[in-house]
Amino acid sequence: MTLEEAKALRESWGDKPCDHPSFADEYMFGSKTGDFVCEQCGRSFTKRQRDNLSQADNPRLNRFLQQKNLIKERLDTLSHRKSKLTVVAQSESGSSLMLLEALLKDQEQLILHAEELIQIMDQT
Numbered sequence: 001m002t003l004e005e006a007k008a009l010r011e012s013w014g015d016k017p018c019d020h021p022s023f024a025d026e027y028m029f030g031s032k033t034g035d036f037v038c039e040q041c042g043r044s045f046t047k048r049q050r051d052n053l054s055q056a057d058n059p060r061l062n063r064f065l066q067q068k069n070l071i072k073e074r075l076d077t078l079s080h081r082k083s084k085l086t087v088v089a090q091s092e093s094g095s096s097l098m099l100l101e102a103l104l105k106d107q108e109q110l111i112l113h114a115e116e117l118i119q120i121m122d123q124t
């Protein structure tokens with residue numbers, strides 16, 4: 001991530017708290033600076049700061065964050081192919097339609113589980 005991109009991210013993220021879920025290499029004039037940028041809030045960290053933060057991680061949390069990124073990436077890919085997706089959505093049968101239906105159900109579950117967890121976390 002370039003310094004300009006990081007700055008734009010910081011400005012759009014504002015003062016909200018951030019758990020710094022994932023980091024990207026920081027680039028200046030096309031070269032890595034050796035520092036890292038939080039991909040969510042745009043804050044810059046030295047390698048040491050980043051390593052200290054990730055020590056708080058555990059395998060379950062890492063898996064959660066990794067899968068979250070994969071889900072986002074795959075769903076973005078699908079929605080960028082909207083015309084093909086429309087054809088699938090309008091079809092009457094077929095394996096693509098079955099997959100789309102399964103995806104819709106899983107998305108529903110994902111939303112419900114996340115909402116439930118958020119509610120519980122808000123209460124504690």
Ligand SMILES: [Zn+2]
Binds near residue numbers: 038
């Ligand atoms: Zn952050």
